[in-house]
Amino acid sequence: MINRTAWEESSGLPVKELMASWTEQMGFPLIRVTDESWEDDHVTLKIEQSWFLLDGGALSEEEDKKKWTIPLITCTEAGYQEDIIFIREKTATVVIPLKSKSDWVKLNAGQEVVLRVLPTDTMIERLSDAIKKKTLSVCDRGGLVTDAYALVKAGHMKPETLIKLLSSYIDEDSYIVWQGLADALTGLHTVLQEDEEICKKLVRFARKLVLKLVSISGWDSKEDDGHLTVLLRGTAMSLASLFCYEEEDIVTEARKRFEAFMSNPDDASVLPSDMKSPVFGIVLKSGGQNEFDTVKRYFYTAKDQAERKYVLGTLGMIQDAKLKEQTLEWAISGDVKLQDFFYPMGSVGYSSKKGKEIAWSFFQTHFEKIRSMIGKGSPSLMDACIVNCAGGFCSSEKADEIDHFFQVHPLPQNARKIAQTTEGMRANAKFFQRLQSSELSSQSFWDSVVE
Numbered sequence: 001m002i003n004r005t006a007w008e009e010s011s012g013l014p015v016k017e018l019m020a021s022w023t024e025q026m027g028f029p030l031i032r033v034t035d036e037s038w039e040d041d042h043v044t045l046k047i048e049q050s051w052f053l054l055d056g057g058a059l060s061e062e063e064d065k066k067k068w069t070i071p072l073i074t075c076t077e078a079g080y081q082e083d084i085i086f087i088r089e090k091t092a093t094v095v096i097p098l099k100s101k102s103d104w105v106k107l108n109a110g111q112e113v114v115l116r117v118l119p120t121d122t123m124i125e126r127l128s129d130a131i132k133k134k135t136l137s138v139c140d141r142g143g144l145v146t147d148a149y150a151l152v153k154a155g156h157m158k159p160e161t162l163i164k165l166l167s168s169y170i171d172e173d174s175y176i177v178w179q180g181l182a183d184a185l186t187g188l189h190t191v192l193q194e195d196e197e198i199c200k201k202l203v204r205f206a207r208k209l210v211l212k213l214v215s216i217s218g219w220d221s222k223e224d225d226g227h228l229t230v231l232l233r234g235t236a237m238s239l240a241s242l243f244c245y246e247e248e249d250i251v252t253e254a255r256k257r258f259e260a261f262m263s264n265p266d267d268a269s270v271l272p273s274d275m276k277s278p279v280f281g282i283v284l285k286s287g288g289q290n291e292f293d294t295v296k297r298y299f300y301t302a303k304d305q306a307e308r309k310y311v312l313g314t315l316g317m318i319q320d321a322k323l324k325e326q327t328l329e330w331a332i333s334g335d336v337k338l339q340d341f342f343y344p345m346g347s348v349g350y351s352s353k354k355g356k357e358i359a360w361s362f363f364q365t366h367f368e369k370i371r372s373m374i375g376k377g378s379p380s381l382m383d384a385c386i387v388n389c390a391g392g393f394c395s396s397e398k399a400d401e402i403d404h405f406f407q408v409h410p411l412p413q414n415a416r417k418i419a420q421t422t423e424g425m426r427a428n429a430k431f432f433q434r435l436q437s438s439e440l441s442s443q444s445f446w447d448s449v450v451e
Helices: 004-011 015-023 121-133 138-153 159-167 175-192 196-217 227-243 248-263 273-285 289-301 305-312 321-331 342-349 353-365 367-374 379-390 396-408 412-436 443-449
Strands: 029-038 042-051 070-072 074-076 085-087 091-097 105-107 116-118
Touching (some): 105 121, 121 159, 138 159, 159 196, 175 196, 175 412, 227 273, 289 321, 321 353, 342 353
Parallel strands (some): 029 116
Antiparallel strands (some): 070 085
């Protein structure tokens, strides 16, 4: 049994109050900076706490009364502040010493507490310089991104504020930070595929960040590469396959390595395992029938199942609609093992806006065959087919269509997965509407962040 009193006496901190606050109620808080006053040697911030909901849903009167005892840790250019500020009420005023009039401040320094922080535009502008100079720690650079993306999805932060923040990471070289950047960029891309014009603007913006990352990570491994460097290179290649597959230099390098690998698949140095899927994807997206046939043939000559999965997960990335159809037909032809046949479906269903429609239409047309193939197998196989063929949409209308299909063709064992899938679509539909109605629709905004 935890002795809260002993912990409190030994630490001098309000442990009982803290633990009760965080263990006896559901969820975690959002700290919102509502006002600020910057002086030469300090900044005064007014903050407000509320219950953070991922979907940004409205709180009831009772829910809005929820509050936590929050240990607020801060940092500035001078480093972490020694004193922890405890926020107990709905609103509070904190004063933080500054090193100079141009100093910055980061709340929840080190991401030590489970909460989200909504800073002001001024705070973000000041932090932008610390991001570029890397005077802000890796943990805090990553935390800013993950907080901002979650806040935009919940409707608390303007999408254009997130994009401006992301532009500060042009020289970022930390894998930990790039995990957050990759989540934000790929998440935005998935949703914005619903609007071709805005999506093109996002791709142009993301391409600049990713090309710089590729120049930092390089294509070739080095003897002194650490574990995180290897992971960073894999992230760079994955993002390049999403945002840079039309870049001549990227395509040329990918094709060179692809051809060398296909001529000698035993030479792992040409195309390491963490680069196979991205390179296959770049070659397929920039190619046609010949590239499609070459990748597919490798499935039959690959030495093991791990190698075959690179084909299964990428073949549907081909741009041609007829070849996407062929990928889906191949998936249920019997050549692909039952436990793997949903992978090619996902390679089509998540490849593009066009791919989503092709995969969902194929699933409906071949529903009885897919169901008979699975038979008495694990319901998780049908779950995977549903997600891979229908899970990429960001439309309430499409969610209604999918719900109706499964009302006519009931799958009781998969009802939960179907409900989760359509619920996610409706949430993404709201997210898309917020993005579409923001400055992201304006070319002048994108011109201001892409030089």
